Amino acid sequence: MFIDSHCHFFTKSILTDTTISFIKAISRRTPVGNAKGTLKNIEMENFIAFIDAGIESTPKKIYTDMALSYEEDFIAVPKMLDLSYASHPSTDEEISPDTYDRNKRLLVRFLHSKETASNEGVINSIISRLNGYTLLLGNNKTYFTKSLFTQINELVEVKNTFQDRVFPFFSVDPRHTEIEGGILNLIKAYVGRDKPFIGLKLYTPLGYSPTDPSLYNSDRQVETVYQWCEKNQIPVTVHFSDQGFSNLLNNHVIEGHVYLPEAGRPVLAKDLYDDNIIKYKSSFPTLKYEEFVKERAISLNHPSLWRMVLEQYPKLKLNFAHFGGSRQILMYLNNSSLAYWTKSVIEMMGDYQNVYSDLSCFDTPNQSYVPVRDFYEKVYLSLKKDERDRVLYGSDYFMLVLFEKNLGSYLKKFKKGFSKEFRHISLENPANFLNLKGIR
Numbered sequence: 168m169f170i171d172s173h174c175h176f177f178t179k180s181i182l183t184d185t186t187i188s189f190i191k192a193i194s195r196r197t198p199v200g201n202a203k204g205t206l207k208n209i210e211m212e213n214f215i216a217f218i219d220a221g222i223e224s225t226p227k228k229i230y231t232d233m234a235l236s237y238e239e240d241f242i243a244v245p246k247m248l249d250l251s252y253a254s255h256p257s258t259d260e261e262i263s264p265d266t267y268d269r270n271k272r273l274l275v276r277f278l279h280s281k282e283t284a285s286n287e288g289v290i291n292s293i294i295s296r297l298n299g300y301t302l303l304l305g306n307n308k309t310y311f312t313k314s315l316f317t318q319i320n321e322l323v324e325v326k327n328t329f330q331d332r333v334f335p336f337f338s339v340d341p342r343h344t345e346i347e348g349g350i351l352n353l354i355k356a357y358v359g360r361d362k363p364f365i366g367l368k369l370y371t372p373l374g375y376s377p378t379d380p381s382l383y384n385s386d387r388q389v390e391t392v393y394q395w396c397e398k399n400q401i402p403v404t405v406h407f408s409d410q411g412f413s414n415l416l417n418n419h420v421i422e423g424h425v426y427l428p429e430a431g432r433p434v435l436a437k438d439l440y441d442d443n444i445i446k447y448k449s450s451f452p453t454l455k456y457e458e459f460v461k462e463r464a465i466s467l468n469h470p471s472l473w474r475m476v477l478e479q480y481p482k483l484k485l486n487f488a489h490f491g492g493s494r495q496i497l498m499y500l501n502n503s504s505l506a507y508w509t510k511s512v513i514e515m516m517g518d519y520q521n522v523y524s525d526l527s528c529f530d531t532p533n534q535s536y537v538p539v540r541d542f543y544e545k546v547y548l549s550l551k552k553d554e555r556d557r558v559l560y561g562s563d564y565f566m567l568v569l570f571e572k573n574l575g576s577y578l579k580k581f582k583k584g585f586s587k588e589f590r591h592i593s594l595e596n597p598a599n600f601l602n603l604k605g606i607r
């Protein structure tokens with residue numbers, strides 16, 4: 168028995184029909200799809216496996232698929248991801264012919280090689296086959312559905328089926344102003360002991376600040392999401408790296424603090440932007456996806472912002488997912504001074520007794536895998552005893568499938584790398600984080 172502290176059970180309910188059709192079109196090995204080769208940095212083979220593992224599946228099947236690959240009894244901790252506002256534009260700007268043309272070329276380059284993308288005839292034939300997928304050209308920016316309640320229902324159902332094997336984390340974007348009594352009311356209804364959800368997941372690069380007023384208040388007596396979670400010792404997991412996914416907007420309203428690189432510290436958004444509207448330098452669609460995500464992560468997810476949260480709520484049970492991210496971990500292992508995300512995880516674990524960090528999605532899209540044994544020897548063993556008690560095993564399945572198709576191999580890699588300590592990071596530590604008693 169072990170605990171996978173970080174995985175995902177979401178299905179195609181999070182995607183709009185047009186997005187689903189597009190994904191199918193590029194994965195079906197049609198002339199539109201670049202069937203062999205890569206989709207940017209991702210092997211097409213993995214992309215298809217990713218669709219089968221998640222998009223075309225159900226939460227129950229995802230759990231049983233994981234159990235089959237693990238070949239062992241295990242507990243899954245699926246994290247919800249509320250994408251309701253990740254792609255909705257704050258303004259209804261008309262797309263100019265120039266932008267349309269640029270996006271068209273980007274799309275073809277995304278799907279095909281540079282050479283193909285410079286051939287006008289090929290471009291036109293691809294675009295004509297892509298009719299119906301115009302959203303990717305920027306005409307309609309809604310890629311995700313408002314799936315908050317669909318996801319809640321899906322996870323409640325899987326929880327009811329696997330009572331003592333599935334412990335889901337709730338998630339709600341603070342921008343859901345339509346919820347009666349605010350998001351904390353909804354969280355209280357679903358999260359806690361004897362509730363279907365055991366914890367809360369936040370993913371701030373989706374377009375909100377770690378100090379959004381519903382989460383954080385400069386008066387710690389005021390009841391906010393963090394205050395309530397701290398008081399009730401509800402575990403909170405936050406995406407913590409400058410990689411992964413972010414909102415696809417070019418501008419949006421932002422409340423609370425953003426990190427300002429020029430100042431080297433968090434600044435109140437209202438002091439920085441007219442009408443609280445953040446405007447990003449990079450725009451979507453883009454071929455420089457990693458830089459695009461990084462810009463949003465630095466503004467909305469920088470370690471300094473999370474330090475502010477911990478200064479205000481020092482007993483908050485907070486899991487920094489991904490230990491800063493695989494790119495950061497690799498840099499840290501190479502003694503790079505740029506590895507400040509990973510470095511800050513270690514510092515915050517030292518400063519706050521309820522800070523955890525999970526090792527999910529250790530593999531990177533660039534095929535430069537993080538050596539688990541190196542991490543164990545150089546990072547894990549250098550931590551103090553009480554800090555080692557707060558390192559958690561996690562996979563990030565089925566996101567992981569984009570980079571590593573075999574969940575069983577992922578597990579074996581960690582068992583080998585951590586040897587006797589694997590039990591510690593995959594059972595005792597997660598049980599403490601989740602307040603689960605009597606798991607062995």
Ligand SMILES: [Zn+2]
Binds near residue numbers: 173563566
């Ligand atoms: Zn994840």
